[in-house]
Amino acid sequence: MRGTMQRLVPARLERAGIRTGLRWKLSAAIAFVGALVAIALSLVVHNAARVSMLDNARDLADERIQIAQRNYDQYRRPNPFPNVKINDSSLPRELREKVEQGRRATYVTDRPGGEPDIWAAVPAANGNVLSLHTTFTDRSTDILNDLDQALVIGSIAVVLGGSALGVLIGGRLSSRLRKAATAAGQVASGETDVRVRDAIGGVVRDETDDLASAVDAMTDALQQRIEAERRVTADIAHELRTPVTGLLTAAELLPPGRPTELVLDRAKAMRTLVEDVLEVARLDSASERAELQDILLGEFVSRRVAAKDPDIEVRVVHESMVTTDPRRLERVLFNLLANAARHGEPPIEVTVEGRVIRVRDHGPGFPEDLLAEGPSRFRTGSADRAGHGHGLGLTIAAGQARVLGARLTFRNVRPAGAPDGVRAEGAVAVLWLPEHAPTNTGSYPMMP
Known part of the structure; x- marks a missing residue:
């Protein structure tokens, strides 16, 4: 159960990662930058408009106070402007100091509510001070409010437009990256004819x-290197075949005895290794093709296993007619049986159910690295399942299964509810034959 939960958590994180992928991150970044720029421009425009209106209001107040000054100096009475006063006690201190210096000046103060007050003052005859006190007109306030509303609407439009642009650009880039990742995954799985550049278009x-x-x-570089290594391996194995065959023939001519048996045993093991290496090289080249025949799977497995080892139990749960290559199927079956006999413990059981073949032993189970990564050449497993051999049996079985279009899986049998650390009660190799056999070109027929 714990293992299941551990698998579910990354899956949930992966699904969450899709919702916060490149498209949305790019959209959020563009929207954030757009919002900052819109706010900054709105503040700048608002302040510039307010300053311009205040300057106009101060100029108007200055013109009116000059008219009031001329009228007062000439007629000794205030100007008809209603807001002009003589020696106004509420005149701001800073403005009064300017006037006392004999200067005409304007001044702006802010009310607690944010409304600006415009003051203008000028020295008059007899030491008096003429001052004018006005506020922002309703028209100016309405213009400023309309401007603020337009700036807010424009900022929202910029953010929404930036988000849409980010989704569009990010979606295209994300789609191209997903296609590239899919194509790269196909290359990693062995499809060497896939080109990432063609896939993204x-x-x-x-x-x-x-x-x-x-x-x-x-x-391309890795494929060339792998192909070169495969050719070198195949060439070495091919060159070794002749001297190994000669060595085996010479060993058979030796007089009977224990030394002769040892030499023959090692010579046969070397010949088997050379033949297996050649077979692996052929399978790696992806040039092998299945020679298809129609067979009854249960009957075929029963006869082959009985000829191999009569003590192995074969149980046919459901008979099925399959189209496959009998020689390659037999090779896979025998390699699985040899692996179970060499590394496992009896009894060995073979079950045929439809198109599925299961080979089970009651040994210590497959090593964890094999379950995680699959068969690997020249790796015989951990110490509790090592035994003898060169580690090519399951590699060949997996390669022949690919030629058949089949799937070969491995798992260990544990008591129900037992944690992963408990010793396995056996190992099970399962061969899943396809419903439609591969054609002679290695592809699969298209069904209508």
Whole structure:
């Protein structure tokens, strides 16, 4: 149960990662930057408009106080402007100091509610001070409010437009990256004819194309290196076949005895190793093709297992007619039986159910690295299942299964509810034959 929960948590995180993928991150970034720019521009425009209106109001107040000054100096009575006063006690101190210096000046103060007061003052005859006190007109306030409303609407439009643009650009980039990841995964699974650059498509070239070209170049280099190593391995094994055959023939001519038996045993093991290495090289080249025949799977397995080892129990749960390559199927079956006999413990059981073949032993189970990564050449497993051999049996079985279009899986049998650390009660290899056999080109027939 704990293992199941551990698998579910990454799956949930992965699903959560899709919702917060590149598209949404890019959209959020553009929206955030757009909001900052819109707020900054709105503040700048608002302040500039307010300052401009205040300057106009101060100029108007200055013109009126000059008219009031001329009228007062000439007629010794206040100007008809209603807000002009003589020696106003509420005149701001800073403005009064300017006037006392013999200067005409204007001044702006803010009320507690934020409304600006515009003052203008000028020295008059007889040491008097003429002052004018006005406020923002309703028209100016309405204009400023309308401007603020337009700026808010514009800012929201910028944020929404930036978000939409981010979704559009991010979606396209995310789609290209997903296609590249899918193609790279296909390459990693062995489909060497897949090209990441062709998979992402598109007319506009960007950094994604550079990444795809780099991945394709790396794939080509790795494929060439793997092919070179495979050819070297095949050539070495091929060159070893003749001297090993000669060694085996010479060993058979030796006089009977224990030394001769040891030499023959090692010579046969070496010949088997050479033949297995050649077979692995052929399977790695992906040039093998299945020679298909229609067979009754349960009857076929029963006869082959009985010829191999009569003590192995074969149980046919459900008979099925399959189209496959009998020789390769037999090779897979015998390798699984040999692995169970060499590394497991009796009894060995074979079960046929439809298109599925199960081979079970009652030994210590498969090593964890094999369950996690699959068969690997020249790796015989952990110490509790090592035994003898060169570790190519399951590798060949998996390769032949691929040629058949089948799937080969491995698992250990544990008591119900037992944690992973409990010793296994056996190992099970399961061969899943396909419903539609591969054609002679290695592909699968298309069903209508």
